[in-house]
Structures are given as structure tokens and as C-alpha cells.
Amino acid sequence: MGTFRILLVAIAAAIGGLAALPAAFAQQAGTQFVGVLSYRVGPYGANGAAFFSGFLDYLALVNERDGGINGVKLSWEECETEYNNAKGVECYERLKTRSDSGPTAIHPMSTGITYGLIDKVPGDKIPMMTLGYGRTDATDGRVFPWVFPILSNYWDGATGIVKFIGDKEGGSDKLKGKKIVLLYHDSAYGKEPHPVLEAEAAKLGFELKMIPVPHPGNEQQSQWLQIRQYKPDWVILWGWGVMSATALSTAQKVGFPRDHMVGIWWAGSEIDTQAAGPAAEGYYAASLNLAGKDFPVIKDVEKFVYGKGKGGDAKLVGTVLWNRGFAAGMFTVESVRTAQAKFGKKPMTGEQVRWGIENLNVDQKRLDALGFGTMVPPLKLTCSDHGGSGLVRFQQWENGKWKPASEWMSGDRAMIRKMVEDSAAKYATEKGITAGCLKG
Amino acid sequence: MFYREAGQFKTTYAADQALFPIRQDRHAMIALLAIAFIGVPLFASEYWLTALLIPFLVFALATLGLNILTGYAGQLSLGTAAFMAVGAVAAYNFQLRIPGMPVLLSFVLGGATAALVGIAFGLPSLRIRGFYLAVATLAAQFFIPWLVTKVGWFSNYSASGVISAQPIVILGHAVDTPQKKYLLVLAIVALLALLAKNLVRSRIGRAWMAVRDMDVAAEVIGIRILRTKLTAFAVSSFYCGIAGALYAFAYLGNVEPDGFNLDLSFRILFMVIVGGVGSVLGSFLGAAFITLVPILLEVLLTQGALAFNLNLESGVTSMAQLLVFGALIIFFLIVEPHGLARLWQITKEKLRLWPFPY
Numbered sequence: 001m002g003t004f005r006i007l008l009v010a011i012a013a014a015i016g017g018l019a020a021l022p023a024a025f026a027q028q029a030g031t032q033f034v035g036v037l038s039y040r041v042g043p044y045g046a047n048g049a050a051f052f053s054g055f056l057d058y059l060a061l062v063n064e065r066d067g068g069i070n071g072v073k074l075s076w077e078e079c080e081t082e083y084n085n086a087k088g089v090e091c092y093e094r095l096k097t098r099s100d101s102g103p104t105a106i107h108p109m110s111t112g113i114t115y116g117l118i119d120k121v122p123g124d125k126i127p128m129m130t131l132g133y134g135r136t137d138a139t140d141g142r143v144f145p146w147v148f149p150i151l152s153n154y155w156d157g158a159t160g161i162v163k164f165i166g167d168k169e170g171g172s173d174k175l176k177g178k179k180i181v182l183l184y185h186d187s188a189y190g191k192e193p194h195p196v197l198e199a200e201a202a203k204l205g206f207e208l209k210m211i212p213v214p215h216p217g218n219e220q221q222s223q224w225l226q227i228r229q230y231k232p233d234w235v236i237l238w239g240w241g242v243m244s245a246t247a248l249s250t251a252q253k254v255g256f257p258r259d260h261m262v263g264i265w266w267a268g269s270e271i272d273t274q275a276a277g278p279a280a281e282g283y284y285a286a287s288l289n290l291a292g293k294d295f296p297v298i299k300d301v302e303k304f305v306y307g308k309g310k311g312g313d314a315k316l317v318g319t320v321l322w323n324r325g326f327a328a329g330m331f332t333v334e335s336v337r338t339a340q341a342k343f344g345k346k347p348m349t350g351e352q353v354r355w356g357i358e359n360l361n362v363d364q365k366r367l368d369a370l371g372f373g374t375m376v377p378p379l380k381l382t383c384s385d386h387g388g389s390g391l392v393r394f395q396q397w398e399n400g401k402w403k404p405a406s407e408w409m410s411g412d413r414a415m416i417r418k419m420v421e422d423s424a425a426k427y428a429t430e431k432g433i434t435a436g437c438l439k440g
Numbered sequence: 441m442f443y444r445e446a447g448q449f450k451t452t453y454a455a456d457q458a459l460f461p462i463r464q465d466r467h468a469m470i471a472l473l474a475i476a477f478i479g480v481p482l483f484a485s486e487y488w489l490t491a492l493l494i495p496f497l498v499f500a501l502a503t504l505g506l507n508i509l510t511g512y513a514g515q516l517s518l519g520t521a522a523f524m525a526v527g528a529v530a531a532y533n534f535q536l537r538i539p540g541m542p543v544l545l546s547f548v549l550g551g552a553t554a555a556l557v558g559i560a561f562g563l564p565s566l567r568i569r570g571f572y573l574a575v576a577t578l579a580a581q582f583f584i585p586w587l588v589t590k591v592g593w594f595s596n597y598s599a600s601g602v603i604s605a606q607p608i609v610i611l612g613h614a615v616d617t618p619q620k621k622y623l624l625v626l627a628i629v630a631l632l633a634l635l636a637k638n639l640v641r642s643r644i645g646r647a648w649m650a651v652r653d654m655d656v657a658a659e660v661i662g663i664r665i666l667r668t669k670l671t672a673f674a675v676s677s678f679y680c681g682i683a684g685a686l687y688a689f690a691y692l693g694n695v696e697p698d699g700f701n702l703d704l705s706f707r708i709l710f711m712v713i714v715g716g717v718g719s720v721l722g723s724f725l726g727a728a729f730i731t732l733v734p735i736l737l738e739v740l741l742t743q744g745a746l747a748f749n750l751n752l753e754s755g756v757t758s759m760a761q762l763l764v765f766g767a768l769i770i771f772f773l774i775v776e777p778h779g780l781a782r783l784w785q786i787t788k789e790k791l792r793l794w795p796f797p798y
Binding site for chain 1: 487491495536607616691692698735758759
């Protein structure tokens with residue numbers, strides 16, 4: 001009888017709690033509310049924590065140093081997605097109603113969640129920014145007006161890596177007859193570069209072998225035995241989370257030279273290389289942004305945010321992913337600022353922010369003024385190009401630090417553009433979308 | 441006092457065999473359906489519909505499917521998510537390849553395809569049972585997502601293997617708002633639940649239970665084991681297939697085959713165990729518990745932290761939520777190993793005597 005009573009009370013409490021669920025917290029009126037779909041737990045939690053700390057630190061910096069964007073303060077709420085698609089959708093639905101002006105712009109930081117939301121954002125009029133991940137053909141803004149795969153997309157990354165390998169071999173023509181392995185995370189993310197790498201292999205005449213690693217990728221013995229038998233000249237590592245570090249240490253075990261391994265930017269953070277220890281020495285990785293603290297804006301963060309005890313984890317500042325999240329925050333804030341120049345100095349709605357992103361122009365002068373310098377390349381977007389520069393820069397892991405190993409460079413942009421348009425057109429017919437630019 | 445069947449006389453066999461023989465149950469069910477079909481779409485917010493109720497219903501359907509196989513026919517399966525994937529991919533391809541295909545028919549065909557695949561993977565069940573059968577169904581769990589990603593045709597050669605479900609149009613009427621999607625899912629789930637409730641009381645259902653309780657004895661009294669086990673696999677996979685199609689079409693819109701992974705299969709198995717093995721009601725209770733309670737906990741923890749002015753990182757509340765949720769599952773399983781459905785049954789028995797228990 002006793003436990004039964006307790007149970008009844010527990011059930012009643014649960015039902016009561018559920019009924020109270022929609023009673024959302026009213027956001028402070030007059031602020032620009034930012035909905036943050038973050039993840040800090042789960043197999044990719046370490047990567048997410050670094051990115052989202054950077055993102056939130058930038059928002060805090062704008063509040064603390066400038067008093068908001070043109071006087072409009074920023075407010076935000078985090079929702080933990082655990083890198084899980086269904087939870088991501090739940091978080092999105094939860095955060096989109098939190099404020100009258102909507103959640104500004106969504107950064108899902110997960111290709112899977114991006115796919116889950118891609119059909120929802122046009123109806124809800126919420127822009128989605130995917131910085132270096134997500135659906136590549138969304139670069140064609142005439143078919144995907146609400147999605148912005150800014151900076152560089154996966155196909156830029158893949159062709160950039162091929163070009164980098166070509167440079168190392170002494171020219172792209174030297175790639176003929178070479179053997180390249182793509183070791184990829186077996187998910188939408190890992191499959192994204194396949195078409196463009198196949199096209200590159202056909203064009204440049206290298207042999208391509210694609211080897212999947214199942215999620216989460218902490219066991220790669222059989223994959224590396226395959227690689228050892230195949231004896232490739234280069235391995236492209238399309239890893240994420242624990243998979244990248246495991247690849248590096250397994251490569252060391254089977255004796256594959258790490259300076260012939262090139263990772264995509266998600267396999268190129270300190271989290272990956274430090275976990276691999278000395279096995280990571282000499283490993284190259286593409287990057288969208290430079291690591292390090294030698295930028296004036298980071299001095300500001302240390303003074304205004306961490307100095308006041310309002311920052312995240314101080315150890316993360318200056319790491320690759322923290323800087324990337326920090327830059328994502330900057331691009332979001334600059335989009336709102338661009339929108340405010342047209343619509344007035346008040347909180348911007350999703351539609352207004354979308355206009356702001358589409359007309360975003362952060363040139364080198366603006367980057368210098370913001371104190372970012374060369375941390376990220378300049379970004380200018382248009383209706384038909386939601387991607388931007390497409391530039392990547394390579395880094396090499398040496399003595400426990402990422403060192404730049406190339407200038408900003410880009411791959412075969414003409415080929416990518418054509419493939420993007422073809423793929424977007426196919427999507428448009430499948431979904432019955434008429435391609436075109438949205439008005440203001 | 442209120443829940444008492446005294447004075448309700450049954451004068452026909454039909455009345456005695458009714459789905460809900462007690463009048464109060466019948467009225468409660470009608471009221472519940474009326475709320476679900478009329479009240480909820482009128483008053484529930486978009487968040488409730490798209491983020492809580494639609495996934496709850498979809499998972500309830502998948503749980504029902506697994507419960508038919510595991511709870512009623514006694515065949516342990518870890519391939520639920522794979523059968524959902526078959527349903528989703530098949531429905532997508534029927535829509536894509538056959539012009540003018542009605543969407544509901546493609547759901548049914550998706551379910552039928554899943555049923556065929558289920559039969560194929562159910563064949564070993566004649567020889568192996570228990571945990572060994574679970575391992576055999578695990579093969580389905582790894583094979584099907586692999587096949588779908590490997591063969592580009594299934595996802596219409598999408599670069600990343602992601603299936604983007606077509607818009608739902610029924611008789612020229614677009615099902616595009618959360619309310620309409622919810623009603624569609626609710627109607628399908630209610631219909632299939634009614635079917636399941638009747639199926640388990642029928643000759644087929646009794647055969648399943650006979651096989652579950654002791655297959656040798658069942659064979660002796662003339663039940664054909666192979667056919668019984670395979671119908672259980674077929675019906676179960678059909679339900680899972682429809683659930684998968686709804687998951688893709690009415691819930692997420694874009695699904696990657698990778699999303700139908702072992703984690704999802706385990707979640708659905710937990711829904712069966714927490715809800716009640718071998719109970720239609722339990723499938724709904726279990727799905728509600730596993731999908732809704734974590735969200736509730738997270739909201740309560742976040743708001744509690746805000747109320748007490750604790751500046752917690754979102755990661756901390758998530759971890760706390762996982763801990764509390766895990767503890768809750770253990771608590772429920774200790775006090776009632778037969779699941780939430782059994783708890784409800786006990787409640788009903790106590791209600792009969794209330795307020796004067798002896």
C-alpha cells in the first residue's frame with residue numbers, strides 16, 4: 001500500500017508537471033533572443049562544448065562591451081540536443097516560440113539535425129546558418145532561401161583537400177595513378193563529400209577507395225588493415241568526435257605516416273589531436289578558421305567577459321572549435337546588424353534576419369575593425385550564393401599546436417557550383433519548389 | 441464509488457465480448473478519443489503537437505509493433521528500428537517511383553514491405569529462441585541501414601543518403617500544418633491500435649500467446665509453430681513499417697538511414713518493458729514515459745535552476761536529467777516489474793473498492 005501511494009503521487013506530480021510545461025519563460029522584452037541548439041553531453045559533447053562556448057562568449061561580449069547591437073541587448077537560451085536528430089527537432093520547436101521575434105538564426109552544429117530542420121525553417125520563417133557543415137547544395141539560395149551554409153561547404157573542403165594533396169605531390173597533374181583513401185564517418189556527414197571526390201578522381205585520374213567507419217568510430221582495426229593492404233599514398237580523414245583520434249592512433253599502430261593524412265575541418269581540432277597524443281604529430285587538417293589567441297577581439301573577451309566571470313570555460317579560448325563558434329557568433333551578430341540598418345534599431349524577426357544574412361558583407365576592413373583580423377576569411381553572400389568564400393586553410397599539428405601549413409586556398413569552385421545547382425534543382429523538382437529570390 | 445460495475449448486466453454474448461465490457465471504461469475511452477481528436481488540435485500549441493504528441497504517437501505505434509512480437513508471441517527482437525527504416529524507405533520510393541500514388545496506400549505498401557522483410561528475418565526464429573534470436577534480428581538492424589546507404593537507388597542518389605519525404609497530400613488536400621499531421625497520425629495509430637486490440641483476442645492472438653507460454657504444448661494442441669511465429673513477425677514489422685513511414689513523413693521530413701540505429705531499437709524495447717510486456721495500453725504508456733518524461737525533467741531542471749538563480753551550463757542539467765531518468769526507470773521496474781500497464785490495472789482494482797477498502 002505504501003509504495004502504491006508513493007507511485008500515485010509520483011504519477012500525479014508528473015502529470016501536473018507536464019501540464020505546466022508550455023508555461024515558457026517570458027524573455028526580457030526588447031532583446032534580440034537567440035535560440036541555441038547546443039550539445040555538451042554524448043559522444044560529441046567535447047566538440048560541442050568548445051563550439052558553443054565560443055558562440056555564447058561572443059554574444060556575451062557584444063552585451064558587455066557594446067551594450068548590445070545598436071543598443072538592443074542579446075538574450076539567449078540553450079537547449080541540449082545531444083547530437084540527436086529527434087531531440088534537435090524538439091529543441092527547435094521549444095525555442096522557436098520563446099520570443100516574439102523568433103530565435104534569430106539557428107546553428108544546429110549537426111548535419112543530421114540540419115536535415116531534420118531543412119523542411120521546417122521556410123514555414124516557420126527562421127533562418128538557419130550552418131557554418132562548414134550541413135547540406136551542401138543549400139548553397140543555392142534560390143532553392144533554399146532560409147539555409148546558409150556559410151564560409152565553406154563540404155565540397156569546398158573535399159576539393160580543397162585534393163588540391164592541397166596535389167600541391168604536396170608537386171602539382172595536380174602528379175595525382176594521376178596515385179591512390180587516395182577516404183576514411184569516413186558512416187552518416188550523412190561522412191557521405192556528403194562522395195560525389196565531388198568521385199568527380200575529382202575521374203578528372204585527375206587518381207584511384208579513390210572509400211572506407212566507412214560506423215558511429216561512433218572508436219574501433220577501427222579492420223578499416224586500417226584494409227588501408228595497409230591497399231597501400232594508399234594519402235588518407236583523407238572525414239571523422240568526427242572520438243573517431244578522429246582513434247584513426248590517428250590506429251594509423252600509428254599500423255605504421256601509416258601521419259603526414260600523409262589530411263583531415264576535414266571537423267577532424268582538425270585540439271580535441272582530436274590531443275587525445276591521440278604523439279600519434280598526431282605531423283597530421284594535416286583543413287580549417288575554416290585559425291586557432292590561437294593572437295587576435296585583438298580575444299583580448300576583449302578576456303577583459304569584458306572572462307574578467308567579469310561571465311565566460312564559459314577559459315581553457316577552451318583560442319582552440320580551433322572555440323574560435324569557430326566565436327566566429328559563428330560574430331556572423332550572426334553582423335547579420336542582425338545588417339538587418340537593423342534596413343529595418344531599424346529594434347529586435348529583428350526571422351524574416352528580417354534572413355534578409356540581413358543574405359545581404360551580409362563582412363570584408364577584410366570590417367574583420368579588422370571587429371578585431372578578427374585573419375581568423376576567418378571575408379564573407380559576402382548573395383541570393384544565389386549562400387555559401388561565401390569557399391576558402392580553406394591547412395594546418396599541421398606540431399609540438400602540441402596547430403601551425404598554418406598553407407595560405408587560404410580554394411578547390412575547384414566551378415565544378416562545385418555546377419554540381420550544387422544540379423543537385424539543388426533535383427531537390428526543387430522532388431519537393432515542388434519554384435526557385436527564386438525572396439523579396440526583402 | 442464511481443467505478444463499480446454492479447448493475448451492469450450482460451444479456452448477449454456480444455456484450456460480454458465487447459472491447460471494454462465495463463461501462464465506465466467505455467465512457468472514459470470515448471472521452472479520451474474525443475479529447476485527442478477534437479480538444480487537442482483546437483488547444484494544443486505547435487510545440488506540443490510537433491515536438492511531443494506526434495513523436496509520442498509514432499513511437500507508441502512502433503512499441504505496439506514490438507509488443508506484438510515480444511510481448512504476445514514471445515520472440516525477442518532488436519531489429520525494430522530496421523523495420524521502421526524499411527517502412528520509411530519503401531513508402532518514400534513508392535511515392536517517388538509511381539506517379540499518382542496515394543500517400544496512404546504507399547504507407548500501407550511500406551508497411552507490407554516491412555512485413556516481408558520481417559518474415560525473412562523471422563525465419564531463424566523456428567530454430568533459435570531467446571537471446572540467440574535477438575542476435576539474429578540484430579543482423580537486420582545492421583544490414584538494413586547499411587544496404588540503404590550502400591545502394592544509392594533507395595535514397596534516389598541523394599548525396600548524403602538522406603531521404604526527404606514528399607509532402608503529404610490526401611485526395612488533393614495538403615496535410616501540411618501540425619494540426620493536420622497530428623490528426624493523420626492519430627487516426628492511423630488509433631485504427632491500428634483498435635486492430636491490434638482485436639487481433640490479440642482473436643484465434644491468431646491466442647495462438648501467439650500459446651507459443652509464447654510453451655511452444656511444445658502449443659504444437660501438441662495443433663498450433664502450427666512456423667506459421668504462428670511468422671505471422672507475428674509479419675504483423676509486428678507491418679506496424680513498425682507504418683511507424684517508420686510516419687516518422688519520416690509526418691515527423692522529421694528528412695531522415696538519414698543512420699537515424700534508425702540500434703539506439704532507437706533499444707529505446708523501443710525499453711518502452712515495451714517499462715510500459716508492460718504483452719499489453720496494448722502498456723505500449724502507449726511506455727512510449728509516453730520514455731519520450732515525454734526526459735523532456736519534462738529537462739524543463740523542470742532548467743527552470744528550477746533559473747528559479748534558484750543557479751547558473752548551470754546546459755550540459756549539467758542534461759546529465760542530471762539522464763541520472764534522474766535512469767533512477768526513475770529502475771524505481772518503476774523495482775516497484776512494478778510488470779510495467780506501467782500493470783500499475784494501471786492495480787489502480788483500477790483499488791478504485792472499485794474506493795473509498796471503503798476492506
